[in-house]
Amino acid sequence: MNKNKEFLSGTLNTIILALLKEHGKMYGYEICSSAKEKTNNAIILTEGAIYPALHKLEKKGIIESSKQLINGRTRKYYEIRKAHLDTVDEKVQTLYDFTTLIQALLKPSL
Amino acid sequence: MKWIYNILRISGLKNQELLEEYFDHYTSEYEYLLEQGDSEELAHSKVVDAISKLDVKTINFEYFKLKHKNKLIMSSTFTFLFAAVIFVFGNFDEPPSIAPVEMSGHSITSGYGERMHPTEKVKKLHRGIDIRGKLGTTVMATSSGIVKDAGYDKLNGYFVEIQHDAIYTTRYHHLSKIDVQKDDQVKKGEKIGEIGSSGLSTAPHLHYEVLEKGKNVDPALFLKV
Numbered sequence: 255m256n257k258n259k260e261f262l263s264g265t266l267n268t269i270i271l272a273l274l275k276e277h278g279k280m281y282g283y284e285i286c287s288s289a290k291e292k293t294n295n296a297i298i299l300t301e302g303a304i305y306p307a308l309h310k311l312e313k314k315g316i317i318e319s320s321k322q323l324i325n326g327r328t329r330k331y332y333e334i335r336k337a338h339l340d341t342v343d344e345k346v347q348t349l350y351d352f353t354t355l356i357q358a359l360l361k362p363s364l
Numbered sequence: 365m366k367w368i369y370n371i372l373r374i375s376g377l378k379n380q381e382l383l384e385e386y387f388d389h390y391t392s393e394y395e396y397l398l399e400q401g402d403s404e405e406l407a408h409s410k411v412v413d414a415i416s417k418l419d420v421k422t423i424n425f426e427y428f429k430l431k432h433k434n435k436l437i438m439s440s441t442f443t444f445l446f447a448a449v450i451f452v453f454g455n456f457d458e459p460p461s462i463a464p465v466e467m468s469g470h471s472i473t474s475g476y477g478e479r480m481h482p483t484e485k486v487k488k489l490h491r492g493i494d495i496r497g498k499l500g501t502t503v504m505a506t507s508s509g510i511v512k513d514a515g516y517d518k519l520n521g522y523f524v525e526i527q528h529d530a531i532y533t534t535r536y537h538h539l540s541k542i543d544v545q546k547d548d549q550v551k552k553g554e555k556i557g558e559i560g561s562s563g564l565s566t567a568p569h570l571h572y573e574v575l576e577k578g579k580n581v582d583p584a585l586f587l588k589v
Contacts, residue, residue, distance in 0.1 A: 282385060283392040301389050302419050305382060306426040313430055329388050330381075 258297055266299065266307050268349045271334065271342045274317065279331045282308060308332055316342070365391045368411060371585055374459060374576065376420045379427050390415060459532050460506035460586045462553060463495075464572050467587070470497045473569065476582035483564055491580040492535065492573030499568040501559040503536055505550040506574075506586065514542050520571070521563025524556050533578070537571035538563050 262269075273285055280288070282305055289299045311317045316338045322329050334342055368390045369383075377383045390411050397407035474482075474494040481488045509528035516522050522539040540560025544550060561568045574583040 281388065283389045286389075287396075301386065301414075302417075302423060305385055305389075306423055306430070309382075309427070310430055324388070325391075327388050327391060328384050330385050 262297070262299070262303075265349055266303060267311060268345050269299070270304070270307060270311065271316070272346045272349075274332060274334050275339070275342055275346065279320075279333045281329050281331050365394060367408075367585075368394065368415075370581075371412065371415050374581070374585060375415060375418065376424070376459070378424050382423070382427060386418075460528065460534050460574055460583075462504070462506050463587050464503050464506050464534075464536060465495055465497055465501055465559065465570060467495075470495050470501075472496075472584070476580075476584060482566060489580075492537075492571050493583045495570045495572060497559040497568060497570060499540055499558075499560060501568075501570075502555050503539060503557045503559060503570055505552060505554050505556050506534055506572075507532065508552045509534075509550060511544045511546055511548040511550060511556075514544055514546055514548075517563065519564050521565060522557065522560065523563075526550060526556070531577055533575040534583075535571075535573040535575070537573075538565045538569060540568070 269289065270285060273288055274280055277284075277288065282301065285308075286299050286301060286304060289297055308317070308319075312319055312332070316335060317332045318335050319330050319332050322331060365387075369387050372383055372386050372390070377386065393414065394407050394411050397410055398404065402410070472493050473496045474490060476490060476493055478487055479490045480486070481490075503524075505526055507526075507528045509526040509532075511524060512527040512533065513525040514523065520537040522542050524536045524539065524542060524544060525533060526535075527533050536557060538560055539557040540562060541558040542556070543558075544556045550556060559568050559570050565571075572583050574581050574586055
């Protein structure tokens with residue numbers, strides 16, 4: 255169903271961090287729908303993968319969470335800790351460069 | 365949207381915080397689907413379907429690793445714990461996950477909850493669901509387990525009760541024929557009897573109950589539509 259799955263496993267953290275960097279505070283569902291929107295439904299971050307990943311990033315201290323009561327239910331928001339904003343930039347840039355390299359590799363040479 | 369919470373709780377998610385987060389997730393999805401113009405029924409079935417695809421075992425395991433990471437690394441019993449976790453999680457039986465009869469051509473004629481009792485004419489909690497079916501239709505075990513009880517009584521007619529794991533038990537009433545005995549092992553989908561009208565019943569149907577830790581819950585939550 256989701257044929258991009260195998261390529262996503264190594265990059266999920268960086269994708270999440272890039273989205274958080276762009277939007278500031280986000281909750282899980284918002285991260286999923288924002289990835290869907292940006293890629294026209296081509297890349298689907300599944301809820302089964304995203305929440306454990308968020309919790310790991312929080313445990314590592316890269317992001318922090320806060321809770322809000324919305325329509326009678328608790329919503330958990332995540333944001334990047336200030337101290338880590340630069341490392342996140344670096345990470346995103348590294349992945350970006352990497353994808354450019356992969357493109358060069360995959361393109362048949364003339 | 366209490367039903368979303370209930371389905372998630374039953375799915376076996378162990379961590380309360382994660383449960384609440386998934387509750388918010390699927391409720392948001394449900395609200396989004398309604399906004400997009402889906403009927404409540406369609407949105408409901410889409411959400412139920414999405415939750416059923418959630419790999420709860422892996423999530424629980426990931427979470428366990430996360431929580432105990434530092435301890436695990438430091439401890440020399442790492443391998444032991446790891447094996448214990450595999451053992452514990454590997455032995456978790458699935459909750460009942462199929463319909464007790466082939467649902468094509470059969471309909472649920474009475475759902476779970478309070479209703480006027482058809483023969484006693486008083487309001488009573490209906491502890492299960494009734495599925496109308498022809499006399500002799502195969503009734504199957506909805507998950508693997510051990511037959512806790514099988515026999516006859518005036519009220520329930522020929523009945524079978526199956527214990528699936530520490531949490532789940534299912535009951536099948538008003539059968540015309542029983543194919544299993546007490547203490548038999550049964551596999552998911554195995555025939556345990558046939559639809560009938562024995563006991564206090566007016567027409568051939570299967571009365572099916574699901575119990576979670578001894579308490580009745582709505583079996584419809586476990587039927588894959």
